[in-house]
Each structure stands twice: as C-alpha cells, then as structure tokens.
Amino acid sequence: MAPTVALLRKTYLRGRGPQRLRALISVTAGAQKNICYTKTWGFADDAGSPNNGVNINAVLPDKMLNVVGNIVEPRMTALAGWTGWVHGLGLPDAITDYSGLSISNVSSYKRLYVQVYGVAAGPIMGEASTDVTITAGSFAVELEYTAISGAEA
Amino acid sequence: MHRGRGPHRIRAIVRVAFGTDVSVQGAYQKGTGFLNVNASPIDIQSVIPEPIVEPTAIGNGYVGSMIEPRMATIASFTDFTTALLGTHGIIDFDYMGVLNYTAPPHKYIFVRLYGCGAGPVFDEAASDASITGGGFSIELEYTPISGGEA
Numbered sequence: 001m002a003p004t005v006a007l008l009r010k011t012y013l014r015g016r017g018p019q020r021l022r023a024l025i026s027v028t029a030g031a032q033k034n035i036c037y038t039k040t041w042g043f044a045d046d047a048g049s050p051n052n053g054v055n056i057n058a059v060l061p062d063k064m065l066n067v068v069g070n071i072v073e074p075r076m077t078a079l080a081g082w083t084g085w086v087h088g089l090g091l092p093d094a095i096t097d098y099s100g101l102s103i104s105n106v107s108s109y110k111r112l113y114v115q116v117y118g119v120a121a122g123p124i125m126g127e128a129s130t131d132v133t134i135t136a137g138s139f140a141v142e143l144e145y146t147a148i149s150g151a152e153a
Numbered sequence: 154m155h156r157g158r159g160p161h162r163i164r165a166i167v168r169v170a171f172g173t174d175v176s177v178q179g180a181y182q183k184g185t186g187f188l189n190v191n192a193s194p195i196d197i198q199s200v201i202p203e204p205i206v207e208p209t210a211i212g213n214g215y216v217g218s219m220i221e222p223r224m225a226t227i228a229s230f231t232d233f234t235t236a237l238l239g240t241h242g243i244i245d246f247d248y249m250g251v252l253n254y255t256a257p258p259h260k261y262i263f264v265r266l267y268g269c270g271a272g273p274v275f276d277e278a279a280s281d282a283s284i285t286g287g288g289f290s291i292e293l294e295y296t297p298i299s300g301g302e303a
Contacts, residue, residue: 024216073218073246076267076277090274093267095243123273142216 009066018146021064024072027054027112028138029082036132037085042099042115043139047132053102053111063105064145069098071114072140079118083136087116088129094118096139105148114139162294166220167197167262170288171230179284181233183277186247186265190283194250194261201260204253206296217246217262220290225266231286235266236279242268244289253298264289 011020027043029035035043038050045054075096079087087094099113120126169187171179178190189195206214225244227235235242243266250261270276 070218072216074248074265076243076245076265090272093275093277095275119269119273119275123269 009068018066020144021147022142022144023060024140024142025056025059025112026138026140027056027114029134029136031135034084035134035137037087037116037128037130037134039127039130040115042113050130050132053113055109056112057108057110060110060143061108063148064103064110065105065148067101067103067143067145069101069112069141069143071096071098072142077116077137077139081137082134085131085134085137086129087118087131089116089118089120089126090123094128098141101143112141114141161296163297164292164294165201166290166292167200168288168290169195169197169262169264171284171286173231173285179287181235181266181278181281181284183280186263187284187289192282194259194263196259196261198258198260201293204258204298205251205260206298207251207253214251215249215293215295217249217291217293219244219246219264220292225287225289227268229287230266230284232281233284233287234279234281235268237266237268237270237276238273239269242266242278246291249293262291264291 035045036047036050037043041051043054044050044052046052076093077096079089079091079094095117097115097117099115102111116128117125118128171177175190180188180190180192182188182192187195223244224241226240227237227242245265245267247263247265252259266278267275268278
C-alpha cells in the first residue's frame with residue numbers, strides 16, 4: 001500500500017511557460033468598514049452572506065486560473081488587534097491561514113477565504129468563533145495566478 | 154510579474170545560525186524576536202549587500218517568509234529558556250528593516266517564536282539574553298535598485 005502522489009502543477013517562472021502574476025492584497029477592517037467571521041469559512045465582508053468570504057474582485061478584476069495563495073508573513077496575529085471580535089481563543093496570539101480563493105470569471109467574483117486558529121479551552125487547537133462585527137484588524141495575502149488574457153498588467 | 158516589463162525581482166535564501174562562541178550567540182526579546190547576543194538586531198547586510206527598494210508598505214520592496222518547516226524543536230535552540238510548554242514552537246517572519254544609504258547601511262531581520270504557554274495560551278517565547286545553538290532560514294524576495302541580476 002502506498003499513498004497517492006500527484007503532481008498538482010509545474011510552473012515555469014520564465015521562458016515559454018505560462019505567464020504567472022503575483023499580487024499582494026491587504027484586507028483591513030475599520031469602524032465604518034466592518035468585517036465578520038464565520039467559523040469553518042473565515043472572514044467575510046458581508047454579514048448577509050457570511051459564507052462568501054471577502055470579495056477581492058474590485059482590486060483584482062482580471063480573469064484568472066490556477067491560483068496559489070499564502071498569507072504574507074507575519075502570519076501570527078495579536079488577537080488584541082482585532083477589535084470587537086468575541087473569538088473564543090486564549091490570548092494573546094493566533095495564526096492566520098489562507099484557505100482558498102473561489103473564482104467565478106463569468107459572475108465576476110473572487111471570494112477570498114482566510115481563517116484564524118489558536119488555543120481554545122480544553123486545551124485544544126481550535127478555530128476562532130463566529131462574530132458578525134469586527135471593527136479593526138487586518139491581514140495580507142499573496143496570490144500567484146495565470147492571467148487568462150495573457151496580459152502583463 | 155515574473156517576466157516581461159515588470160520590476161525585476163530577486164529571491165534569496167538566508168540562513169541564521171547561533172553558536173557557542175560569543176561572536177555568534179543570539180538572544181531573544183519578547184515583542185521583537187531574535188537578536189544578536191548584545192541585543193542588537195540581526196543584520197544580513199553582509200550577505201545581501203546590494204541596495205534594494207526600501208519597504209514603505211506591505212509588499213512594497215520585499216516579501217519575506219520562513220523556509221518550512223516552520224515548526225521548530227524548542228530544544229534545538231540551546232540555552233533558550235522560552236517558557237513555552239511542550240516540545241515545539243512556531244517560527245514566524247515578522248519584517249525586515251532596510252536602510253540603504255545611512256552609515257552604515259543595514260538590513261535587519263526580525264523573526265519571532267511562538268508556542269503554547271501556561272494557561273494554556275498561544276503566546277510568544279520569553280526574553281532570553283543568550284542562545285548558543287539553533288537557527289532558522291528565511292526566503293526574501295525583493296527588487297534591487299541596481300536592476301542587476303546578481
């Protein structure tokens with residue numbers, strides 16, 4: 001018996017391989033720009049659609065495929081920096097983790113999912129709790145993708 | 154951009170290792186991260202001497218990250234009284250401070266160690282004045298001012 005090993009992608013960063021772009025995006029919550037958090041989904045920009053992540057289509061409108069993402073370090077975050085969040089984790093620190101990017105090039109959305117984990121009662125390693133109104137805090141992600149257009153924008 | 158007319162980007166992997174000789178011992182300051190034994194910042198200017206675009210915001214100038222595995226055996230940092238529980242901690246790249254044209258120019262890197270503290274809580278390691286073993290590696294991607302492909 002052996003595990004299944006698969007080549008997910010091989011990318012040539014220059015030469016005649018697919019053109020890859022990298023973009024850095026920060027998401028910052030503020031008093032008038034609340035963010036919410038949904039356990040098992042992560043941050044969301046609309047409490048009315050708490051499972052839809054943060055839509056970054058406005059800052060990254062190009063159509064894309066084959067996205068790889070990661071948190072721009074530091075990935076450790078001071079929980080005190082997240083104002084208004086009853087997160088259920090033990091202070092003082094937690095880990096931000098890139099979960100995924102859901103893309104619809106036709107419907108024009110790019111839903112960014114970032115989750116927060118830390119030490120919870122037990123003790124266990126757990127995810128932060130759902131909260132609808134977070135009024136401060138931020139994270140940054142780096143996305144590497146192939147632009148469908150081939151443009152070098 | 155990785156090719157075409159975008160800014161030229163260089164990636165460098167830098168290893169920081171502490172040792173028993175006082176000249177290569179390290180220290181740790183909670184809230185700041187790993188330092189030299191005299192509490193001065195760890196400067197990688199000697200291994201990356203070229204001027205680079207100075208960071209003014211996230212992603213402007215450089216991006217840094219730990220070379221994984223980022224889970225570190227606490228015992229590998231000799232003489233480091235971390236006050237963390239268990240056997241492992243997490244190392245995390247915090248930031249790099251760059252000054253190209255002051256005297257002397259510098260590239261300070263700040264890496265921090267986290268783990269499980271009493272409580273239990275998720276906490277940073279405690280300050281310690283002397284670390285005589287262990288180390289970490291980081292990857293830095295930056296834009297050189299010269300445009301050179303060194």
